Amino acid sequence: ALYTDAADLPTSTFDFVIVGAGAGGAVMAARLSENPSTSVLVIEAGPSDAGLLEIAVPFMAPELTGPFSKWTWNFTTVPQAELNNRTLAYARGRILGGSTSVNYMAHTRGSDDEYNLWAQLTGDEGWAWSNLEKFYFKSARLVAASNGRSSTGLVNPLAHGFGPVEVSLPGHTEPIDDRILQTARTVPEFPLAADLNAGRNIGMALMQSSVSGGRRVSSATAYLHPAISRPNLHVLIGNTVTKLVQTGNTTRGPEFKQVEFAPNSTAPCTSVKATKEIILSAGTISTPQILMLSGVGNATELSSFGITPVVDLPDVGRNLQDQPLLASYFRVISNISNATYDAVERSPELKTAALAQWNATRTGLFSGGVVNGVGFLRLPANSSIFQNITDPAAGPNTGHIEMIFGDGYNALVDPQPATGNFLTVQLSVSTPTSLGSVTLNNTDPFTFPVIDPNFLGTPFDRFAVVEVVKAARRFVSAPTWDGFIGDRFGVIGDADTDEEILDACRKEVVTIWHPTSTARMAARDVPWGVVDPDLLVKGVSGLRIVDASVFPRIPAVHPSAVIYIMAERVADLIQNVGTRAVRDEL
Numbered sequence: 150a151l152y153t154d155a156a157d158l159p160t161s162t163f164d165f166v167i168v169g170a171g172a173g174g175a176v177m178a179a180r181l182s183e184n185p186s187t188s189v190l191v192i193e194a195g196p197s198d199a200g201l202l203e204i205a206v207p208f209m210a211p212e213l214t215g216p217f218s219k220w221t222w223n224f225t226t227v228p229q230a231e232l233n234n235r236t237l238a239y240a241r242g243r244i245l246g247g248s249t250s251v252n253y254m255a256h257t258r259g260s261d262d263e264y265n266l267w268a269q270l271t272g273d274e275g276w277a278w279s280n281l282e283k284f285y286f287k288s289a290r291l292v293a294a295s296n297g298r299s300s301t302g303l304v305n306p307l308a309h310g311f312g313p314v315e316v317s318l319p320g321h322t323e324p325i326d327d328r329i330l331q332t333a334r335t336v337p338e339f340p341l342a343a344d345l346n347a348g349r350n351i352g353m354a355l356m357q358s359s360v361s362g363g364r365r366v367s368s369a370t371a372y373l374h375p376a377i378s379r380p381n382l383h384v385l386i387g388n389t390v391t392k393l394v395q396t397g398n399t400t401r402g403p404e405f406k407q408v409e410f411a412p413n414s415t416a417p418c419t420s421v422k423a424t425k426e427i428i429l430s431a432g433t434i435s436t437p438q439i440l441m442l443s444g445v446g447n448a449t450e451l452s453s454f455g456i457t458p459v460v461d462l463p464d465v466g467r468n469l470q471d472q473p474l475l476a477s478y479f480r481v482i483s484n485i486s487n488a489t490y491d492a493v494e495r496s497p498e499l500k501t502a503a504l505a506q507w508n509a510t511r512t513g514l515f516s517g518g519v520v521n522g523v524g525f526l527r528l529p530a531n532s533s534i535f536q537n538i539t540d541p542a543a544g545p546n547t548g549h550i551e552m553i554f555g556d557g558y559n560a561l562v563d564p565q566p567a568t569g570n571f572l573t574v575q576l577s578v579s580t581p582t583s584l585g586s587v588t589l590n591n592t593d594p595f596t597f598p599v600i601d602p603n604f605l606g607t608p609f610d611r612f613a614v615v616e617v618v619k620a621a622r623r624f625v626s627a628p629t630w631d632g633f634i635g636d637r638f639g640v641i642g643d644a645d646t647d648e649e650i651l652d653a654c655r656k657e658v659v660t661i662w663h664p665t666s667t668a669r670m671a672a673r674d675v676p677w678g679v680v681d682p683d684l685l686v687k688g689v690s691g692l693r694i695v696d697a698s699v700f701p702r703i704p705a706v707h708p709s710a711v712i713y714i715m716a717e718r719v720a721d722l723i724q725n726v727g728t729r730a731v732r733d734e735l
């Protein structure tokens with residue numbers, strides 16, 4: 150059942166208490182409560198997503214993360230040294246479904262390489278793709294696009310499973326779709342991918358998105374709502390977890406089985422207990438904040454805030470990784486009416502009409518996201534950067550850079566011009582090597598932490614961001630685009646030399662919204678890392694983390710599908726009492 154007031158909860162003791170109902174938390178809640186004799190409480194700071202039109206309509210995604218959004222934690226970064234000291238908006242979802250309720254719905258599970266590297270880094274073969282594929286199949290399935298578009302030759306049906314996250318090709322056909330595919334069929338540098346979700350994450354494709362029947366599919370719609378009527382699943386919304394409390398000592402270390410939370414900063418805290426585990430799924434920014442407020446983190450730093458350290462884990466809040474994103478624009482000279490959606494973006498009347506069509510039939514422009522095409526590419530092996538730097542990609546089937554195509558002006562930094570039609574190619578470095586951090590501002594759980602993604606902090610990231618700008622220019626200079634694309638536009642468009650392009654990138658880079666790794670997983674027997682390969686917090690009993698913070702390194706894709714796979718595996722481990730720590734305690 151869904152609760153808004155802790156006083157209405159039937160008990161204060163549950164088998165599992167899950168903090169956060171985002172990508173990781175919703176999977177854990179749904180899977181663990183499949184056993185009717187297991188009681189599960191989820192505590193979510195935000196409201197319910199049920200019935201919210203702007204959450205459900207895919208095309209409205211960019212409107213969900215503005216500075217005054219009701220559905221997000223409106224975090225900001227510290228001034229970014231390599232971005233001319235700009236401070237960036239850094240929102241995360243604060244609603245059932247977490248960031249999957251406000252994200253752009255790209256569904257990319259990444260190359261097999263990513264997971265095989267996890268297995269290598271953690272010494273646990275359970276993370277190798279050969280052992281994970283069944284959990285990918287358990288998490289997601291392919292459904293028809295809402296416009297009935299043929300998927301022949303664009304996806305490999307055998308690479309998809311039968312899980313609750315429904316994934317489809319773009320439900321609205323854009324004039325650029327065929328041009329993207331035709332370029333890929335004719336220019337060897339940009340090959341057409343058989344299916345980016347089939348293990349090799351290189352090449353051009355139409356975007357596979359978590360959209361079904363023209364509606365957003367989130368971890369809330371796929372996992373949480375279908376389970377919420379179970380008598381053993383309790384979901385408390387509108388309550389912020391402030392602290393985890395030590396409840397004892399075990400051979401593994403201090404035991405944390407109590408959670409404190411409050412509806413706001415002035416209300417008194419309530420406590421609940423977990424008999425089996427607390428599962429922290431508050432996301433890459435909030436998970437380390439909660440750990441540190443609970444005495445788990447760098448002991449010296451915690452002491453400087455007057456927090457008594459319980460476990461010294463210096464990696465808490467370290468190793469923050471994220472992918473830089475920027476928009477490169479090209480003028481569209483086509484005289485096809487509706488060649489782009491710029492007119493709709495400018496016109497309240499056209500938007501109302503598109504929304505009315507969506508309401509009536511779940512079709513049209515609003516039934517798809519703002520981008521239709523995507524490509525992941527490798528930097529050439531003989532790139533000068535590799536003379537000094539080891540290739541950061543997880544393996545040969547992993548792209549270094551990404552291009553995402555929007556059939557109109559996607560305003561990331563500079564607003565949409567008053568007139569004109571545009572193609573936006575959003576560009577990203579998929580394998581960034583910059584490391585940032587999340588640290589405490591103070592000991593108030595309602596104060597946002599200090600967030601430093603350190604964008605473009607390394608020579609590799611600065612090299613790759615320039616290369617992806619040039620790759621996009623080569624892509625749209627293929628003959629396929631003749632008569633459609635005019636000149637380059639905007640801050641990136643004005644730059645010619647590599648130096649000018651890098652300078653322009655410093656002005657234009659924002660986040661792609663993929664922070665990871667602030668509580669990274671590592672092998673059991675090494676002194677670094679925050680969780681072990683079963684995602685149990687090192688040196689602590691009763692506490693597991695299941696969210697993007699545990700990734701040993703950022704996957705070179707959009708991460709929500711990766712979190713679903715990871716959470717499915719860990720839920721299976723728990724259900725089958727397969728984890729070493731639980732076995733040890735039995």
Ligand SMILES: Cc1cc2nc3c(=O)[nH]c(=O)nc-3n(C[C@H](O)[C@H](O)[C@H](O)COP(=O)(O)OP(=O)(O)OC[C@H]3O[C@@H](n4cnc5c(N)ncnc54)[C@H](O)[C@@H]3O)c2cc1C
Pocket residue numbers: 168169170171172173174192193194195214240241242243244245246247248249251252253254255256257388389390391430431432433435436439661662663664695696697698707708709710712
């Ligand atoms: C604007 C945007 C666009 C994105 N686009 C894509 C995309 O196209 N494709 C893709 O794969 N990924 C995308 N992502 C990233 C993806 O959505 C996230 O990586 C993923 O949702 C992270 O899952 P998580 O479980 O780590 O955390 P989240 O999904 O963020 O969930 C964390 C939950 O914990 C709750 N919480 C936090 N602190 C507390 C507390 N103290 N007490 C109680 N509850 C708390 C939050 O409110 C939230 O509901 C995007 C993200 C954003 C923000």
